[in-house]
Amino acid sequence: MAPTASTSRADVVLVGGGLANGLIALRLKALRPDLRVIMLERDSRIGGEHTWCHFETDVSPAISGWLRPLIVHRWSGYDVRFPGHQRSLETRYLAITSQRLHEAVTAVLGSDVWLGATVSDVSPHQVTLSDGRRITAAAVIDGRGPRRSRSLVLGWQKFLGQGVRLTAPHGLARPIVMDATVSQLDGYRFVYVLPLDATRLLIEDTRYSDGADLDHAELRAAIAAYAAQQGWTIAAVEREEHGVLPIALAGDIDVYWREARAQVAEVGLRAALFQPTTGYSLPDAARLADQIAALPHITSAHVRTCVETHSKAAWRKRRYFRLLNRMLFKACAPDQRYKVLERFYRLGGPLIQRFYAARLTPFDKARVLMGKPPVPIVAALGYLGESSVIEDKP
Numbered sequence: 001m002a003p004t005a006s007t008s009r010a011d012v013v014l015v016g017g018g019l020a021n022g023l024i025a026l027r028l029k030a031l032r033p034d035l036r037v038i039m040l041e042r043d044s045r046i047g048g049e050h051t052w053c054h055f056e057t058d059v060s061p062a063i064s065g066w067l068r069p070l071i072v073h074r075w076s077g078y079d080v081r082f083p084g085h086q087r088s089l090e091t092r093y094l095a096i097t098s099q100r101l102h103e104a105v106t107a108v109l110g111s112d113v114w115l116g117a118t119v120s121d122v123s124p125h126q127v128t129l130s131d132g133r134r135i136t137a138a139a140v141i142d143g144r145g146p147r148r149s150r151s152l153v154l155g156w157q158k159f160l161g162q163g164v165r166l167t168a169p170h171g172l173a174r175p176i177v178m179d180a181t182v183s184q185l186d187g188y189r190f191v192y193v194l195p196l197d198a199t200r201l202l203i204e205d206t207r208y209s210d211g212a213d214l215d216h217a218e219l220r221a222a223i224a225a226y227a228a229q230q231g232w233t234i235a236a237v238e239r240e241e242h243g244v245l246p247i248a249l250a251g252d253i254d255v256y257w258r259e260a261r262a263q264v265a266e267v268g269l270r271a272a273l274f275q276p277t278t279g280y281s282l283p284d285a286a287r288l289a290d291q292i293a294a295l296p297h298i299t300s301a302h303v304r305t306c307v308e309t310h311s312k313a314a315w316r317k318r319r320y321f322r323l324l325n326r327m328l329f330k331a332c333a334p335d336q337r338y339k340v341l342e343r344f345y346r347l348g349g350p351l352i353q354r355f356y357a358a359r360l361t362p363f364d365k366a367r368v369l370m371g372k373p374p375v376p377i378v379a380a381l382g383y384l385g386e387s388s389v390i391e392d393k394p
Contacts, residue, residue, distance in 0.1 A: 006133060010038040010112070012298060013127050013137040015119055017041030019052055020268030020285040021143035022101045027293035029108040030066065035298065038135055039109055040117040040127065046105050047098030049241045051161070051194070051202060053175075056092035057353040058283040067286060070096045070104055073196060081179040082342035091353055093175055095194060096282070119144075124263035124300040138299045139265070141292075146269040149259055152251035153389045155329040156212045156244055157279045159192070160219035161204030163239040166232050169198045178345075180338045182226065188328070188337035191226050200238070203227060208337060210329065212244045245279035248272070249325050250386035253315040257308050265303035267292075271311045275358050276321035277328075283357065284314065318358055319386075320365050326389060344368065 012028060014021040017039050028037050039046070056064060073095040079088050106113050118130040122142055127135045172195040180190040188208035193201055203226065205219045219242075227234055246269065253272065260266055267273070273284040288310060295302050328340050345352070351364050360368075 008038070008133070008135045009036075010135055010137040011035040012037045012139045012141065013135050014039040015122055015127055015140065015142045016144035016268075017043070017046035017105070017113070017115075018143050018145065018268055019047065019050070019101065019282060020271075020273075020288065021141065022046055022105050023285050023289040024141065024143075024267065024292055025105050025109060027066070027289040028298070031293040032298065036112065037109060038112045038114060038137070039105065040114050040119055040129070040135075042116065042118050044115055045098070046102040046113065046115075049239060050098045050243065051241065052096045052282045053194075054094055054280060054282045055353065055356050056094060058280070058357045059286055063283075063286045063290065067094075067096070070100050072097045072100050073194065075174045075195075078175045078177045080177055080345050081181050082338060082345065083181055085342050085346060087345055088174070089349055089352065091349070093177070122261065122264055124261075139303050140300050141265045141267055141303060143267045143270060146246055147260070147266065149256050151253075151255040151259065152246075152272065153249040153386075155187075155247040155249055155325060156209050157206060157247050158209055158212065158214045158242075158244040159204045159206040160214065160216055160223070160242040161192070161202055161240065162220070162223050162237050163196070163200065163202050163241075164227070164234045165236045165238055166199045166201065166227075167235045168233065170195060170201055170230075170232055172201070178341065179226075180341065182222075184335040184338055185222075187334045188341065190338070190341075191223075199235075201232075204241075208247065208328065210334070214242060214244055216242065245269075245281075246274065247279060247325055247329070248274075248276040248315075248318075248322050249329060250322055250389045251315075253312050257312065263300045263304050265300060265307045267307055271307050272315060273311055275356065276318050277325055278356060280356070314358075320360065321358065322386065323384065324368070326386075330389060343371075 012035055014025055025037055025039055028035055071094050075093045077088060077090040078093050119127055120130045121128040122140060124140060125136055127140055176193040178190040182189055182191055186207045186209045190206055192204040192206055195201055203223050205222045267288060268285055269281060274281040291306055292303055295306055328337055332340060354360050354364055
């Protein structure tokens, strides 16, 4: 239960109980156990209803070590399927669920997790709730999801997933990270399948789309149709998750941070920290949690400087990925986008690992573009620079 006093005091207030703030809470309590950390979450549990996955090669061995208690499922490799190409890759794939994150964070924060807490105002050293309660702290960290901004140009990866129980074993031993043999609708479409046990699956219908609208009913029907095509009979839908993730095409990161409230640290997607092409955010969130927990002084000003510096450096380093995204979203017809990924998955396994980890070498970057391009050359030339889409943004 949340305290009833009108004003409470903490060392750190985490506004929002998503992945980024959840990992920050765990690292602060592991490395700075004397700090009082309060987490505010408007819903009934931390993390909502989500599954976060990453490849083992996306993070350092040290980060893998402290993430290990959060891992609910792990697989030795994964498969991809395209109309002209299917492949099995051996990179280990790991999954964290929101339920496990909730259990871990509540275990270390206890009564300092305030659920059902709606925030009305955030400032550098105080958070005010809609019921009038206030919390003062040396550091206020805002992790309430993406912030709208005209300074970033985005496409969208939108998905709806269902955790299902089947009437008979499904026969999958490893995830299908992309099954693009399905009809291409609303941009690049693929189905993502995680085998959870012999008869349980997470099936997600995913679209790389120009618009962010998500038709829940359509995607539920698409999942049911996909299951039937695979010969699976669904006995029950046990849970459902959905999301709309940003895919970065271009932007001015300096303007983006000038738009943020002064001295308030924004983290996670709100800090533009995600793999620009895949939308994966867990590796960035874990690295940032380590950096924040290691700061000599945990204050709003120090955390803001740390996050902003990290965000800007990552954005500039990942310019090449935004170029690829412009090729995908702007230079390619929506129903032909799958060809870009189909060609990419013919490349070497180590290069694919480095791509997901956003650590491509100069040779990797050249190799991705070698050969016959899957997009029209004339169209691609028009989107080489970020200004090409920034200027066109409505």
